[in-house]
Amino acid sequence: MAKRPRKASDKKKADTEKVVLTDRDKKTLRDLLGLADRIVNDAQKKRDPYLEIPTRALSNVRYNKTRRRIEMGSNKNRRELFNLSQAKSYMQTVLVASGCKQLIEQGKTLSLRGLYYKLKRDVEGTKEPTFVDQGECDPVIEDVEVGLNSLREELHLYASNRGNLAGPLVLFDHATGDEIDCARMGSAGYSIPSIVENDVIEFKKCTAKFILHVEKDTVWRRFAEDKFWQKHNCILTHGNGQPPRGVRRILSRLHHEYKLPVYCLLDNDPWGYYIYSVIKQGSINLAFESQRMAIPDAKFLGLRSKDYERCELSPSVKISLSDTDIKRAKQIASYPWFEHKKAWQKEIQQMLKNGFKMEVESLISKDITYVTEQYTPARLEEGDWLD
Amino acid sequence: MPRQPSKNGQHARGRTASDAAGDTGATTASNGHASKRRRATAQSMAASQRDISVSEFFAKNRHLLGFDNPRKALLTTIKEAVDNSLDACEEAGIVPEIWVHVEQTGANRFKVGIQDNGPGILKKQIPLIFGKLLYGSKFHRLRMSRGQQGIGISAAGMYGVLTTGKPVKIASKTSARKPAHYYEIKIDTKKNLPEILNGRGEGVDIPPGEAGWKYIEKHGIEWVEVQHGTRVTIELEGKFVRGRGSVDEYLEQTAIANPHVTIHYLDPESGSDPANEKLYERSTDQLPKEPKEIKPHPYGIELGMLMTMLADARGMTLSQFLTSSFSRVSSGVASRVCQTAGLKPRASTQKIGRGEADKLFHALQETKISSPSTDCISPIGEELLLKGLHQVVPGEFYVAATRPPAVYRGNPFQIEVALAYGGTTGANRVPLEVLRDLLAECDARTLRQFLTTTFYGLGTDAADQIIKAAGFGSRTSPSKLKPAEIKRLHEAMTSVNLEAGQTMNVLRYANRVPLQFQHAACAITQSVMSTNWRSYGLTQSRGQLPSGPVTIMVHMASVWVPFTSESKEAVAGYPEIQKELRLALQSAGRKLGMYLRRRMKVKQEGERRNIFLRYLGEVASAVSDINKTDRKKLYDQLMLVAKKKTATADMRLDERGQVIEAELEEDPSVLIVNEPAEVGIRNPETKNGQATS
Known part of the structure; x- marks a missing residue:
């Protein structure tokens, strides 16, 4: 498991007993203590202990029209120990809290999977595991984040790296003390870490004019190989499907700190639409992070429903829509942030009318370099995108 | 259709002369050509026709x-x-x-x-x-x-x-x-x-x-x-x-x-x-109420009997005869009967001929006469039923139901039902030596037969389970088991959980006498089988006895119990009797259902409780890891909260259940034996106290 001292100051490392806590660590510890004290307090007063956790569902998110991003509402869920359906997740929440507390005190960080393994054991006196799989653990971690109103990195947790970046960007990694030139990272590019806050990843220099975000690795490589970012002086990123928080955060920082416009080249399917939606106004699940992550000015470059005809693609690229696709498309069309955008309504209707979806790779069927040398430059030139 | 004399030979003695003569005639007619062999004649047959003594017959x-x-x-x-x-x-x-x-x-x-x-x-x-x-x-x-x-x-x-x-x-x-x-x-x-x-x-x-x-x-x-x-x-x-x-x-x-x-x-x-x-030993010194002797009720007699009674009643008027020989016939009723029959109430009984007797018989059946008095029956009574059943059958819940007396064919009768729920079957408790003796005595051909016929409430399913657990073949002969094998069987019998495979044990009684044979032919068993026990919380296959640890005792008390044979082993199914049986069974069943539903609720509550109690230890450890609070103290406090919480749950249950509880417990026809609560708070602190559920 990767272990990194978190701060340059921590780098003096040596004996773990002398961990120097940052102010943020102290605040997080206070929050964690508060959580534990409340339980003790409740127990002393013979009340049912409960945790209040903001609801993470469509019902508790609000689209802020002026800020153009999703914001979390004030609805909270009670998680009670003495409630049949919540007892286990209550225990899990407390376990995660104690795990994080230990991490902070020892000045270590763990991946989500690492924490899962740290906490996984049999509930004492039974053969029931505390967590059945990581899928059970991850949402609880998110609950603790929201419940304590602290960020994942503040809990000393990180997700596995997913997503790469290439382009004229120089940054400084405080964790290792390396200066990284993202223009010289070879064919694989710079792997975007999970935590990219300024105190970890500091931007030194950026000469790019815009950012092109593509959906996945295969398309990213196509662009990288054709030296697209050199030719157009841009930063090229991908998030391997739904971009993780590290990718979204780095996009947001570049967008806000260097005023770089963000263009997205995603599949023409409900999944691609939702990736765009998450980049642009934040996700429903992590609405509390929108403020740091949302890029309300991000543009949707393609693939468009009309591209099958516009680019004269061969019929072999069609992938017929499944029932869930249709359901999901209608759901997305009814999201408040898409509801009043005529162009988007038209786009989604067009896809439904087509009855098929397309991946970005379908452009390759026309020509290997079609997407990098004709399609994308033409769209950027024309300013033909969806907002 | 003439019967073949050869087939009937051995019974010929039992037939009357006219019968025999008729037969012979028919045989000769059908065998048109006369055989050489000398046939019996009416005269020769008459020689061997004589009285049969009852003793001989039996x-x-x-x-x-x-x-x-x-x-x-x-x-x-x-x-x-x-x-x-x-x-x-x-x-x-x-x-x-x-x-x-x-x-x-x-x-x-x-x-x-x-x-x-x-x-x-x-x-x-x-x-x-x-x-x-x-x-x-x-x-x-x-x-x-x-x-x-x-x-x-x-x-x-x-x-x-x-x-x-x-x-x-x-x-x-x-x-x-x-x-x-x-x-x-x-x-x-x-x-x-x-x-x-x-x-x-x-x-x-x-x-x-x-x-x-x-x-x-x-x-x-x-x-x-x-x-x-x-x-x-x-x-x-x-x-x-x-x-x-x-x-x-x-x-x-x-x-x-x-x-x-x-x-x-x-x-x-x-x-x-x-x-x-x-x-x-007796559990009461009180003798049952002495049953009274009653006169026959007009609805219960037959024409032949009426004629005999008329012939016996010398020198009486018809009205006198009716009022004195039957129960529930007043002079008013008698005159109405006579009117319907078209006879004079003052007519002498000796002058009543066959035709008039027939008219009188039908008039008796048509006239509305109140049911016979029922004080001639002495039921066991709910209290003593419960006492008796509790003394012999181990269980946790007992209920008794006594129907009011009713009448079939003019005979008063009364149905009583007592039911015991819970407890284990004898098979679970049989000592090794007794099992050895039982095996030595039994004449069953297979082990399965031995088990089902020897032990009450042990169905074929349960028997198969035992045989399987003991590792025997299905056709193992019970008499040939070696001592080690008997031990294996005994272990299997005591360890296998038989509750599910148990079938209801039906004890039938007529006038306080247990009926032990011919279950299937008996109206009591049939009524038990046709009752829908599923609605009372037992499992039951269609047309079968329900399963579960249940013993039911059904008593029919009557001045004349209609047995299907002289060996008095099965009660005949008159519609009135079947109806009373059904109502009595349902009445006991309803109370059993109430009890079982309540028990189920308590059990579910207990299971629910255990689920969140299971996590208390983990929560206490995690919290004390965070704020260094005393784990033991916190655990105990949480435990207290849990107990308080479950106490309120208990209370609520009690209150909700109290309605039922009160009803059931105040009901004199119900006896609940309180066993140590099987679903209490299990303390996860004692590691082995926690079973996986």
Whole structure:
């Protein structure tokens, strides 16, 4: 498991007993203590202990029209120990809290999977595991984040790296003390870490004019190989499907700190639409992070429903829509942030009318370099995108 | 259709002359060409046509009386004697005490002695009662009693004499100061008359006091010293078994239905040593309410009977006859009957002819007459039913239901039901030595048959489970098991959870007498099977007995119990009886359902409780990791909260349940045996206290 001292100051490392806590660590510890004290307090007063956790569902998110991003509402869920359906997740929440507390005190960080393994054991006196799989653990971690109103990195947790970046960007990694030139990272590019806050990843220099975000690795490589970012002086990123928080955060920082416009080249399917939606106004699940992550000015470059005809693609690229696709498309069309955008309504209707979806790779069927040398430059030139 | 004489040969004797003549005629007609062989003529046949004595008939058809096999013969003999004793005691107002002594005298021979503390029998009556079939006091009256026809005990004696040649020995004493009478008799089956063997055909009188004792000892007469009472000793060919349909079971069931009886029982293995006596002690000194004798109800008679009664009633007017011979016929009713029949109420009974009798009969059936008075029936009563059942059947919930008396064919009857739920079957508790004996005695061909026939409430499913757990083949013979194998079987029997595979155990009673055979033919079993027990929380396959640890006891009390045969093993299914049975079963079932639903609720609550209690330890550890609070203290505090929480849950349940609880517990017909709560708060602190659920 990767272990990194978190701060340059921590780098003096040596004996773990002398961990120097940052102010943020102290605040997080206070929050964690508060959580534990409340339980003790409740127990002393013979009340049912409960945790209040903001609801993470469509019902508790609000689209802020002026800020153009999703914001979390004030609805909270009670998680009670003495409630049949919540007892286990209550225990899990407390376990995660104690795990994080230990991490902070020892000045270590763990991946989500690492924490899962740290906490996984049999509930004492039974053969029931505390967590059945990581899928059970991850949402609880998110609950603790929201419940304590602290960020994942503040809990000393990180997700596995997913997503790469290439382009004229120089940054400084405080964790290792390396200066990284993202223009010289070879064919694989710079792997975007999970935590990219300024105190970890500091931007030194950026000469790019815009950012092109593509959906996945295969398309990213196509662009990288054709030296697209050199030719157009841009930063090229991908998030391997739904971009993780590290990718979204780095996009947001570049967008806000260097005023770089963000263009997205995603599949023409409900999944691609939702990736765009998450980049642009934040996700429903992590609405509390929108403020740091949302890029309300991000543009949707393609693939468009009309591209099958516009680019004269061969019929072999069609992938017929499944029932869930249709359901999901209608759901997305009814999201408040898409509801009043005529162009988007038209786009989604067009896809439904087509009855098929397309991946970005379908452009390759026309020509290997079609997407990098004709399609994308033409769209950027024309300013033909969806907002 | 002429019957073939060859087929009927052996029965020909039983037919009347006209029958036989008709047959012969038909045969000759059909065999057009006369055969050379000399055929029987009406004259030659007449020579062999004669009276058949009842004793002869029953000697040949002993299965009708319950002597079909040695096993049943032994049981029936004891049963008849005990039933007679109980009837006699109750009629005389004596709280009964019975001694039953079974002693093996040969390979297949048993000596059975039954003594009571009854009123005793007058000297001249003794030979007739024990040595003449169809002699008794109970046949001609309408009164609830165990015996009905006056066949039983004399038939048992006859069977004994037939199979062993040994006489029936009777000793009876009517008071402490009077001499006891001692008879040894045989039945002359041809004449249906007793033949007295001792005292030169006169019987012997044993003087009271010392002299008497000496005589008793000298002649080896068996007698337990009582002031008055009767002892009958019969030696017969029989077979002693245990388990289902055994003497033990009969006595046990008798004790359930007769809580006022004390039974001293010495079985063949006791070695006649009083120390090995098995005692069923009475739980009440109260004799059952004495049933009254009633006159027949007009709805219950038949035309032939009416004509006989008319002929007997000399010198009476019709109106007088009707009011005096029937119950519930007032002079008003009588005049209405006469009016309907078109007869004069003042007409003499002697002038009533066949046609008029027929009219009178129909008028009686048509006229609305109130039901017979029902005080002639003495039910066991809910309280004593519960007491009796609780004493013998282990369980956690008991309920009894007594229906109001009803009438079938003019005979009043009453149905009572008692039900016990819970407890384990005998198979779970049987000691190894007893199992060894049971196996040695049994005549079942397969192990499965042995298990299902020996143990009550053990269905084929449960038997298969046991056999599988013990690792035997399905066709293993029970008699050939080696000691080690018996041990294996015993282990399997005690370890396998039989509750699910258990079937309802139905105890049937008629006038307090247990019915042990012919379950399937009995209206009681049929009613139990046709009741929908699923709605009362038991599992039941269509048309089967429900399964579960349930014992149900059904008692039919009546002045005349309609048995399907003379051996009194099954009750006939008259619609009125079936209806009452159904209602009684449903009434008990409803209360069982209430109890089971409540129990289920408590159990579910307990399971729910355990689920969140399970995580308390983890929560306490995690919290103390965070803020260094004392883990133990926090755990205890959380535990307290949990208990408080569950206490309120209990309370709520109680309140909600209290409505039911109060209803059930205040109900005098319900008995709930509180066992230690099976679903309490299990303390996860003690690591092994937590089972995975």
